[in-house]
Amino acid sequence: MAKLTVSDLDVKDKKVLMRVDFNVPVKNGVIGDDNRIVAALPTIKYTIDNGGKAILFSHLGRIKTEEDKKELTLRPVAQRLSDLLGKPVTFVPVTRGAQLEDAINGMNDGDVLLFENTRFEDLDGKKESGNDPELGQYWASLGDMFVNDAFGTAHRAHASNVGVAEAMKADGKKVAAGFLMEKEIKFLGEAVDDPKHPFVAILGGAKVSDKIGVIDHLLDKADKVIIGGGMTYTFYAAKGMSIGNSLVEADKIDVAKEILAKGGDKIVLPVDSVVAEKFDNDVPNKVVEGDIPDGYMALDIGPKSVAEFKDVLKDAKTVVWNGPMGVFEMSNYANGTLEVGKFLGTLSDATTIVGGGDSTAAVKQLGVGDQLTHISTGGGASLEYLEGKELPGIAAISNK
Numbered sequence: 001m002a003k004l005t006v007s008d009l010d011v012k013d014k015k016v017l018m019r020v021d022f023n024v025p026v027k028n029g030v031i032g033d034d035n036r037i038v039a040a041l042p043t044i045k046y047t048i049d050n051g052g053k054a055i056l057f058s059h060l061g062r063i064k065t066e067e068d069k070k071e072l073t074l075r076p077v078a079q080r081l082s083d084l085l086g087k088p089v090t091f092v093p094v095t096r097g098a099q100l101e102d103a104i105n106g107m108n109d110g111d112v113l114l115f116e117n118t119r120f121e122d123l124d125g126k127k128e129s130g131n132d133p134e135l136g137q138y139w140a141s142l143g144d145m146f147v148n149d150a151f152g153t154a155h156r157a158h159a160s161n162v163g164v165a166e167a168m169k170a171d172g173k174k175v176a177a178g179f180l181m182e183k184e185i186k187f188l189g190e191a192v193d194d195p196k197h198p199f200v201a202i203l204g205g206a207k208v209s210d211k212i213g214v215i216d217h218l219l220d221k222a223d224k225v226i227i228g229g230g231m232t233y234t235f236y237a238a239k240g241m242s243i244g245n246s247l248v249e250a251d252k253i254d255v256a257k258e259i260l261a262k263g264g265d266k267i268v269l270p271v272d273s274v275v276a277e278k279f280d281n282d283v284p285n286k287v288v289e290g291d292i293p294d295g296y297m298a299l300d301i302g303p304k305s306v307a308e309f310k311d312v313l314k315d316a317k318t319v320v321w322n323g324p325m326g327v328f329e330m331s332n333y334a335n336g337t338l339e340v341g342k343f344l345g346t347l348s349d350a351t352t353i354v355g356g357g358d359s360t361a362a363v364k365q366l367g368v369g370d371q372l373t374h375i376s377t378g379g380g381a382s383l384e385y386l387e388g389k390e391l392p393g394i395a396a397i398s399n400k
């Protein structure tokens with residue numbers, strides 16, 4: 001990669017500022033899924049093993065009121081990080097000021113410090129998420145170099161990623177990517193820039209309007225685009241088929257028509273669906289082919305679609321997947337997602353990449369995560385990357 005990376009830096013005795021994406025699900029102080037913390041370990045370990053002082057920071061959730069600060073403190077994340085590293089992590093419960101500066105000045109080589117949720121600064125006029133220059137400058141003043149390993153945040157231009165980077169560079173200090181950033185860019189970059197063919201993209205889930213732009217972009221790159229999950233029925237509507245009470249985004253039907261016209265037989269739609277009268281696991285369900293009958297909603301792809309998707313996927317050399325094939329959270333509608341996930345796991349010759357919050361949770365919950373090549377830590381970030389957009393967090397890193 002053309003970007004400077006942490007392995008190009010001499011971190012010994014240095015204060016290494018490190019932006020990570022520790023935006024993990026936390027409820028009542030309990031962390032739901034620590035994938036993003038685990039994914040950041042290689043860069044942290046590299047830094048401390050080479051005698052650097054690791055000064056970490058991240059946002060967590062979205063801070064709109066003073067009250068949000070209670071639930072969205074990074075304190076439990078510091079504890080989990082300490083457990084994972086097997087060494088103490090100093091947690092500093094503020095985002096600026098003497099307490100933070102003293103803690104940093106007291107660090108020894110190889111120490112790890114995490115300071116409080118950068119979005120606490122949003123209560124004071126969106127300073128963090130609005131990339132307030134004074135804030136970026138202040139954080140930059142705390143270190144000798146800056147490593148950005150927060151791929152999941154790369155689509156945001158925050159003071160803590162873009163602002164710090166710009167201020168460091170203006171001071172002649174180095175700005176590098178961490179190993180996670182490097183890995184994400186490698187896997188996603190190869191998938192969009194130079195994919196091994198056949199290249200198959202699978203787009204499912206529920207966010208039709210967010211993701212329809214990705215489908216359009218992927219049509220230029222992929223040999224096949226499989227559409228599943230809740231995404232399907234806007235396309236059914238575009239084809240003039242009945243959709244019953246299935247998920248649909250009426251204002252995207254025209255876009256779906258254009259995509260169908262552009263994509264032709266590149267686009268693979270489900271031929272059957274599991275339908276029920278209610279959005280409920282405990283009501284009777286049945287498989288229907290084609291049109292969804294009145295009074296029913298489609299909640300999973302059916303067995304013929306699974307067989308057809310497997311047939312399309314069997315020779316693939318690159319597969320990118322975002323969005324579950326059905327309402328996998330309910331056991332009666334998890335089969336499509338499970339079957340597609342399991343099948344991807346058997347493609348030993350292919351690069352298989354899954355991104356997205358629910359998609360990642362689905363493959364883990366279904367126990368197929370380990371068989372895939374890469375589980376991206378990026379939700380919005382990986383999609384915007386796949387859309388071909390330049391992400392501000394990446395753009396701000398120095399070139400080699």
Ligand SMILES: Nc1ncnc2c1ncn2[C@@H]1O[C@H](COP(=O)(O)OP(=O)(O)OP(=O)(O)O)[C@@H](O)[C@H]1O
Pocket residue numbers: 204205206207228229230231247298299300322323324325326327328329355356357358359360378379380383
């Ligand atoms: N047929 C369907 N009808 C309604 N909802 C569906 C259907 N199929 C899948 N879903 C829902 O889609 C949701 C996931 O879609 P989503 O677009 O959020 O994917 P994601 O992987 O989380 O990506 P992102 O990180 O961008 O949110 C799940 O909660 C799932 O229940």
Ligand SMILES: O=C(O)[C@H](O)COP(=O)(O)O
Pocket residue numbers: 021023061062152153156378379380381
């Ligand atoms: O989870 C994410 O996609 C990133 O951490 C960015 O969070 P945000 O959507 O709240 O900006």
Ligand SMILES: [Mg+2]
Pocket residue numbers: 356357358359
């Ligand atoms: Mg989601």
